[in-house]
Structures are given as structure tokens and as C-alpha cells.
Amino acid sequence: MAQFRYIVDDVDASIAFYTAHLGFVLVEQYGPAMAILRKEDLDLWLAGPPASASQPMPDGAQPGPGGWNRAVVILSDLEAVVEAMRAEGVNFRNEIVAGPGGQQILCNDPSGNPIELFQPA
Helix, strand or coil: CEEEEEECCCHHHHHHHHHHHHCCEEEEEECCCEEEEEECCEEEEEECCCCHHHCCCCCCCCCCCCCCCCEEEECCCHHHHHHHHHHCCCCECCCCEEECCEEEEEEECCCCCEEEEEEEC
16 A cells, blocks of 8 residues: 655645545544545545644755645546536646546645546546
């Protein structure tokens, strides 16, 4: 099983996003500090502001959400999922693009972390 950690601004809002839109289930929650969600063989660890993973580094750098590294969620009907998510107000970074391996689009979770939604060719 793979684990992936995202730094988030609000653990509860992130739980709602990942469970409602992407089919994750809540496995454990540690108050506003952290939650573990699961989808198939992927555990997603959500670390909020009080979590140890969100604490400043020795040089003062502050971990935060965003960037371009991302989880990839494989879907069988990308267009339908994107349409439903847009209707719910989910923010997308681009439009669906096609390549030799399939189609993809990037959306943001409530903290601005990117998620790649991918449909294999």
C-alpha cells in the first residue's frame, strides 16, 4: 500500500472534498491535525496546521499546500466526473488534455493541492 501526504489548510474541508468527489473513505481522524483517507491501495494523509508535518523546518521554511507534485486518481469516465465536480464548484487548473497514454486534467483540493484526474487510453 502506498501513502501520500498533503499539507492542507483545513482537515475537515479536505475530508469532505476527497470523500464526496474522489471516492476516498475516512479511515482515521486526529482532530484538526490529521486524517487518513483510503482509496483502493492508496492512503492519503491530510496534515493540517497543528500536525507535526506542518511545523517549520530548522531553517524557518514553512510547509504549505500547493505546488505541482500530485496524487493521480484513475477514472473510467473522466468527462462525467469533471462535469459533476464543476457543478459542485471545484476549481480546475486546466482543461482536459489528451496524450498517448490517455486524458488528464488538474483540479485543486480546498487547500490548493493539485490532483490529477486521469483516464487511460
